[in-house]
Amino acid sequence: MNLDFSEEQEMLRTTTRDFLTKECPKTLVRELEEDEKGYSPDLWKEMAELGWMGLVLPEEYDGMGMGFMDLIILLEEMGRNILPGPFFCTVILGSLPILEAGSEEQKKELLPKISAGELILTLALTEPSARYDATGVATRAVAQDDGFVINGTKLFVENAHIADYIICVTRTKEGASPEDGITLFLVDAKSPGIRCEVMPTMGADKLCEVVFADVKVPKKNMLGELDKGWPVVQRNMEQAAIAKCAEMIGGAQAALDMTLAYAKERVQYGRPIGSFQVIQHYCANMWISVETGKNILYQAAWKVGEGLPATKEVAVAKGYINEAYKFVSERGVQCHGAIGTTRDHDIGLYYRRAKAAELAFGDTDFQRELVAQQIGL
Amino acid sequence: MHFQFTPNEEAFRKEVRYYLEREIPKRWRELGFGLWEETDESWAITRDWNRKLGEKGWLAVAWPKEYGGQERPVMEQVVFNEEMTYQGAPTGVETMMTIGWVCPTIMIYGTEEQKQEYLRKAAKGEIVFCIGYSEPGAGSDLASLTTRAVADGDDYVINGQKIFTTMAHRADYCWLAARTDPDAPKHQGISMFIVPMNTPGVTVRPLTNILGFHSFNEVFFDDVRIPKENLVGEKNRGWYQLAIALNFERSGVAAPAGAKRMLEELVEYVKETRRNGEVLAKDPLVRHKLADLAVEIEVCRMLCYRIAGMQSKGLIPIHEASMGMLFGSELMRHLTTAGMQILGLHGLLNRGSKWAPLSGAIMRGHLASLSLGVGGGTSEIQRNIIATRGLGLPREPRV
């Protein structure tokens, strides 16, 4: 066993952190919460120049050919800095399914543009039932002429309002099981019949409602095979859950660091509040959560990266890290006192993000159920 | 023992409920504003509401009649507060601070002129106070405050800064704690003042709360001159007066009453919402979460009654009050956390989305609940009080 990152990976972490600290200060993060687009095109371009969007894409598609673990490092740093924008949905929810299920033609057309930062993608899976399983997919795609026609409502679609393509998960057949009869389509986001609206959320994180009303998609835009799309979604959901965990751990680490610094600096009753035992115990518990969370994250991420079965590991990690991030950010606010409950301080940003991340790609109850199944229940 | 409200108390409850059901403005219901949500519109509504209650003598039901109250016993005040919160009446925190905190202190320590001037107007809903205690360097350790008030002829001249001053941008007066003797030990050099907010030299700068609303502020005092009559109580005895004032806030029956309402709304929601082809109300996980909350609400309510019971007998609850406040604030966190778990992704949505369950009230309540364990004395400080004053454990060194 080797539980350490390589030197190159440590370097990637440092350069990523330095870049984000400089280019994405919290003032920008706050501005973007209010911003209609929710991302900075300039910063996006710079990220593309650094090769981030194509980090795990093969070189033949202008990618960097690096591994999933490298992407995890990047995401951890993004979570640490609360980078707003469409990186997650373009890279994790967009490029990975294309890489896995796309035709050579689709890959050649889309992946180099993703690497270059020219395309924003997203995935439309969840519906008003808010489920991450196949049963939740009611949006229909019906064959017509030489294409398909999509009808249905998708909710909580990340950044659909700025996306060029939406990977839409549809039902094309009532199969023997809910998983049978799912088909993915690469839908041009400008297609007639698409109505997109940003939903008001706690984190102002640009989750959208996307209504498909008689949206025509050419056959060549089918991603993967007809009726057999679910395994692609399922693998992507595992990738997404663990990628989200990386963001969350990065955020939890930042919240811990910030709290530690504050506990040392804030003086009440003539001494730093960090000298009160109750604050020390909070901080110790927060650190335990972050460290144990990292271990469980890296193990699951490694398995996902290697293409090994990781259903249980991912569910364990997401379930655990959901609670860890929530705990760390909540205690973080508490240790800051009233200033932590303002929008003028950063710690509250982490709290709101922790809440949104907890619910993305399966909340804790959902993960518990998966773990229960995995241990034979 | 008799664990039941008296016929008088029940009759009053019925009267209050009947009134609230008819009189709470429709627009207020539409807004659905909760804790720390504040706009020009909500302010206008709460102001009108207070005047209306004031006319009925209901804004300060427990106060003496001569100051505009109805001299009702503590338990009727409890019943009143319960109904107001449960029915979602348009009462802002400034009312609680003015009627529940500041004015009762003036009643104890103020001169007759001060009482005539401020109490009657407050009971009519004509004026509100904000509370200028916390400073950038003095939060939990309030006694270390540094805002100065220096006697000069017939005046005091005030210099310094306050922070987290809730509703300073709306208030008519600031109830201010300032240092009048910098050489005395820190608890013995503080005095209380009433400062009109329109006095030259008072500057209010907004802070944005975690919900994104402007509810609290920084307040700066630059050579602010107020007449000596605006000192309340004895000079340099402010700390001891202020400690009494803090105790008014702490019986907290509003917490379980508000929680009960929210729980009932959640119960309705799970009864009419289907997930996995089944109504949510049938899911054992959901049932247990809600049942746990119902237990906690009942426990909290009884605790609050106990505290009110002490006050009925003229006792001053100290660690009991800390317990009540702690329990209430944690109840709100537990309730909204469990609520968000039950609502799932939809729970992230705010008002303005047709997909937002209960118009986003649980999510906003969840954010608001973060500050309940901080404002008015943090949970850590409450536990310190329970441990040291209640249980007699030794204090941490130098605290």
Ligand SMILES: Cc1cc2nc3c(=O)[nH]c(=O)nc-3n(C[C@H](O)[C@H](O)[C@H](O)COP(=O)(O)OP(=O)(O)OC[C@H]3O[C@@H](n4cnc5c(N)ncnc54)[C@H](O)[C@@H]3O)c2cc1C
């Ligand atoms: C929504 C809201 C409204 C408010 N409104 C007003 C208002 O109208 N007027 C006003 O004057 N103030 C107001 N406050 C301020 C409030 O009174 C203070 O926030 C509170 O007293 C705590 O002070 P602080 O925020 O500076 O935290 P600090 O005292 O700096 O505490 C930071 C952390 O250290 C912990 N800590 C501090 N001392 C100890 C100790 N001895 N032992 C263990 N732990 C300790 C605290 O519990 C906390 O976790 C408001 C606060 C909030 C959140």
